[in-house]
Amino acid sequence: xxxxxxxxxxxxxxxxxxxxxxxxxxxxxxxxxxxxxxxxxxxxxxxxxxxxxxxxxxxxxxxxxxxxxxxxxxxxxxxxxxxxxxxxxxxxxxx
Amino acid sequence: xxxxxxxxxxxxxxxxxxxxxxxxxxxxxxxxxxxxxxxxxxxxxxxxxxxxxxxxxxxxxxxxxxxxxxxxxxxxxxxxxxxxxxxxxxxxxxxxxxxxxxxxxxxxxxxxxxxxxxxxxxxxxxxxxxxxxxxxxxxxxxxxxxxxxxxxxxxxxxxxxxxxxxxxxxxxxxxxxxxxxxxxxxxxxxxxxxxxxxxxxxxxxxxxxxxxxxxxxxxxxxxxxxxxxxxxxxxxxxxxxxxxxxxxxxxxxxxxxxxxxxxxxxxxxxxxxxxxxxxxxxxxxxxxxxxxxxxxxxxxxxxxxxxxxxxxxxxxxxxxxxxxxxxxxxxxxxxxxxxxxxxxxxxxxxxxxxxxxxxxxxxxxxxxxxxxxxxxxxxxxxxxxxxxxxxxxxxxxxxxxxxxxxxxxxxxxxxxxxxxxxx
Numbered sequence: 001x002x003x004x005x006x007x008x009x010x011x012x013x014x015x016x017x018x019x020x021x022x023x024x025x026x027x028x029x030x031x032x033x034x035x036x037x038x039x040x041x042x043x044x045x046x047x048x049x050x051x052x053x054x055x056x057x058x059x060x061x062x063x064x065x066x067x068x069x070x071x072x073x074x075x076x077x078x079x080x081x082x083x084x085x086x087x088x089x090x091x092x093x094x095x
Numbered sequence: 096x097x098x099x100x101x102x103x104x105x106x107x108x109x110x111x112x113x114x115x116x117x118x119x120x121x122x123x124x125x126x127x128x129x130x131x132x133x134x135x136x137x138x139x140x141x142x143x144x145x146x147x148x149x150x151x152x153x154x155x156x157x158x159x160x161x162x163x164x165x166x167x168x169x170x171x172x173x174x175x176x177x178x179x180x181x182x183x184x185x186x187x188x189x190x191x192x193x194x195x196x197x198x199x200x201x202x203x204x205x206x207x208x209x210x211x212x213x214x215x216x217x218x219x220x221x222x223x224x225x226x227x228x229x230x231x232x233x234x235x236x237x238x239x240x241x242x243x244x245x246x247x248x249x250x251x252x253x254x255x256x257x258x259x260x261x262x263x264x265x266x267x268x269x270x271x272x273x274x275x276x277x278x279x280x281x282x283x284x285x286x287x288x289x290x291x292x293x294x295x296x297x298x299x300x301x302x303x304x305x306x307x308x309x310x311x312x313x314x315x316x317x318x319x320x321x322x323x324x325x326x327x328x329x330x331x332x333x334x335x336x337x338x339x340x341x342x343x344x345x346x347x348x349x350x351x352x353x354x355x356x357x358x359x360x361x362x363x364x365x366x367x368x369x370x371x372x373x374x375x376x377x378x379x380x381x382x383x384x385x386x387x388x389x390x391x392x393x394x395x396x397x398x399x400x401x402x403x404x405x406x407x408x409x410x411x412x413x414x415x416x417x418x419x420x421x422x423x424x425x426x427x428x429x430x431x432x433x434x435x436x437x438x439x440x441x442x443x444x445x446x447x448x449x450x451x452x453x454x455x456x457x458x459x460x461x462x463x464x465x466x467x468x469x470x471x472x473x474x475x476x477x478x479x480x481x482x483x484x485x486x487x488x489x490x491x492x493x494x495x496x497x498x499x500x501x502x503x504x505x506x507x508x509x510x511x512x513x514x515x516x517x518x
Contacts, residue, residue, distance in 0.1 A: 011474040012507040017514045028467065029517040031474035033443055045470075070211050071254075094443065094472075 004085045008032035009051055009093040019087045023048065023080035033094040034080045044071040046080040053090035057083045103161070105169040106282055108331050109264050109323060111143040111241075115150075115165035117158035120278045128437075129300050132293075134278030137162075137186055138327050140268060141169055142261060144238025147176030150201070151259060151268045152327055156189030163190070163197075172197045177236055178225075179243065180205040181270035182256045183212040187327050192220045203227040204236060206247060209255035230257070232315065248272070248312035250305045258316070265322035271301060272312060273339050274326035285334035293329065294339070298346050303409075304440045306347040313344050349410060358390045359503040361445075361496075362407050365417030366396050366426050371451035371483055372417045378489040379415060379449060379478075382496025389413075389500040396428040401435040408436060413445035413503045414471070415496075418458040420450060425458035433465050445502055446471035449478040449495060456481070474502060 002019040006026060010033045015026050024046065027034045037045030041064050050057065054076060060068065064082045077095055105113035120134035137154035139162055148170045154162040175198035180188065183205070195201070195217075205213060207229040214224055232247040246258040251272045259268040275297040279287035302309055317340060324332040324339060332339050363380050367373035373395070380391045392411075394404065408414060416433075418425040446466035448459045459477040466473050475498050480488045501507050 011472070011502065012509045013474070014509070014511045015514050015517070016512070021514065026514055026517070029514070030512070031467075031472060033472035033474075035442055035470035035472075070208065072207060 002087050004056060004087045005089045006085055007089070007091045008034075009091055017085060019085065021085050023078075023083045023085065023092065027080055027092075034092075035094070036081060039081045041067060041079050041082045044068070044073070044079065047071070047073055047077055047095040048080040048083070048092050049095050050076050050078055051091040051093055053088060054078075056086055056088035056090050058086055103164045103168070105141065105165045108140070108283075108325060108333070109266055112261065112264065112266060113141045113165075113169045114282060114325075114331060115139050115141050115162055115169065117154040117161035118278050118280060119155070119158060122276075122278075125276055129276060129297075131276040131278075135276035135328055136278050137189075138274075138325065138329075138331070139166075139187075139190075140325055141166060142238060142241060142243070143170065144241035146237070146239030148174040149177035149179060149236070149238055149243060150175060150194065150198075151179045151325075152181055152187045152270070153190035153194055155186040159190035159193055163193070173200070175201045177201060177238065177243070178203045179236075179259050179268070180209060180213070180255075181259055181268060182253060182327060183209050183216060184253060184271075185216070187270070188216055192217060192222060195222065195225050199225070201225070204230050204243075204245070206245075206249065206255050206257040207231065208249060209257075212255050235262075246312070246315045248308070248315065250308040251312055252301050252305055258312070260319060265320045266325060267316065267319065267321050267323070267336075268325045270327045272309070272326065273324050273332060273343065274328035275330075277329040279330065282331055283334070284330040284332045287330045290330055294342075295346070297328070298343065300438055302343075303346075303438050306440065309343060309347040313340060313347070316340055317344075353410065358388055359412045359500075360410065361389050361391045361413040361415065361499060361503060362411040363391060363393045363415045363417065364396050364404065364429075364432065365394075366419065366428055367417070367451075368419050368421070369451075371480070372419050372449070374484055374489065375449050375451060375478070375480060375492045376415075376417045378484075378492035379417075379496040379499075382493030383500040384496075385493070386497050386500040386504070386506075388504045391496075396432060401428070401431045404432050405435050405439055408432075408441060409439035411444065413447075413499055414441075414466075415447045415449065415499060416462050416466070417448070418450045418462060420452040420454070420456050420458040423455055423457045425450070425462050429458075429462065433462070433469070436469060442470040444471050445499060446473045447475050447477060447495065447499055449480075449492065451480050451482060451484065453482055475499060
């Protein structure tokens with residue numbers, strides 16, 4: 001299975017994950033500082049700064065795009081409960 | 096206060112500016128969490144300019160009749176050009192759907208984050224959303240000789256909140272900040288009964304979790320020339336309004352100077368039936384101290400009450416909770432504390448759990464789940480030790496403390512792991 005590497009900058013942990021993993025699935029397991037509310041892409045609690053490797057995430061859905069816009073999210077930010085890792089390397093930290 | 100004394104008319108709070116809200120003297124609890132010993136009020140205001148009339152906020156739905164009666168005593172629906180929504184919680188937007196029907200020509204001004212809430216609120220009416228304009232700090236609406244200027248003051252206490260300043264008169268409409276649940280038909284702060292407790296109680300339960308946002312808002316408000324503050328609940332503050340702004344700054348600032356401001360702080364809370372979890376707590380604290388840069392405090396929860404410890408939690412950078420396991424659970428004082436933290440902001444603080452156990456040791460995992468639920472970060476695995484910790488086990492506690500100190504001070508060693516290795 002293709003692998004990807006995601007680094008949680010705030011806790012200094014890099015995790016090798018299967019491609020297709022959502023950030024939420026791994027960030028909670030390693031105890032990163034990304035916090036969650038609704039877990040359904042609506043509340044924007046899990047807003048996450050993509051430090052590098054944003055191109056290795058699946059593009060945001062229309063719903064995620066709308067929520068990011070409604071919450072005035074800066075560029076380079078995603079919802080960790082929605083963002084799916086496709087491959088390669090990625091560095092993230094809580095917004 | 097006796098509701099019978101209240102008239103149906105609007106109350107003038109400044110020339111051409113009227114209170115058209117509603118009194119709810121019999122309410123005894125608000126939003127489940129707040130006690131309201133003499134009820135509350137839902138304050139709404141009408142501002143008249145040469146070219147139009149603005150309504151600022153409405154009232155709870157079942158008080159809409161009072162609101163419309165008062166509104167009709169000072170304005171015609173056709174005159175309403177502007178509706179300002181400082182806060183969309185139902186106690187202030189309950190009469191909005193009906194107001195929009197009666198004044199369909201009015202434009203609605205609200206914060207950017209309020210837009211989705213407005214749509215959600217109007218869903219059951221089946222009505223098309225009115226023309227609405229998202230506004231932010233320094234955006235203005237000209238009513239003709241009178242200007243409404245907006246202040247972006249989010250999270251007081253919802254994401255949507257804003258304040259509106261009537262420039263020429265120095266009137267500030269603040270939504271929930273500077274408000275309180277206090278019902279008195281004499282309306283003004285210099286004529287109502289003693290509402291100081293209600294003012295501070297309201298801050299402590301509604302605004303305190305958002306104190307960073309309170310300070311941001313105060314920074315926007317302090318430079319204004321303020322003649323009167325018109326909040327969405329409780330007395331209208333016309334006598335020394337600036338005193339209330341000053342008091343909010345005091346309330347949002349730690350009471351005592353923090354000696355450890357330049358260091359990170361870790362508070363270790365524990366309970367111990369036989370001294371085992373206490374010994375773990377002491378070793379953890381010593382380990383955290385040994386690294387330098389972290390000031391550690393150790394508290395036995397048996398010696399205090401959740402309310403007092405809440406103040407410590409609010410100020411701490413890191414929190415460690417130690418509990419023995421009794422009947423497959425953490426002990427009650429831990430849960431009492433962990434269920435008392437909704438009044439403070441704890442999001443993103445460092446959290447950890449530890450404890451001694453005799454049989455199954457569920458407490459540590461349960462506490463960790465709760466810490467994550469409270470939006471703390473929990474990067475360090477909790478530590479469970481069966482019964483009496485020996486020398487090597489106390490060393491594990493010290494290492495846990497060191498590890499927490501590293502996380503608090505940004506001295507973590509980079510780790511590479513495979514997801515398959517995670518539980």
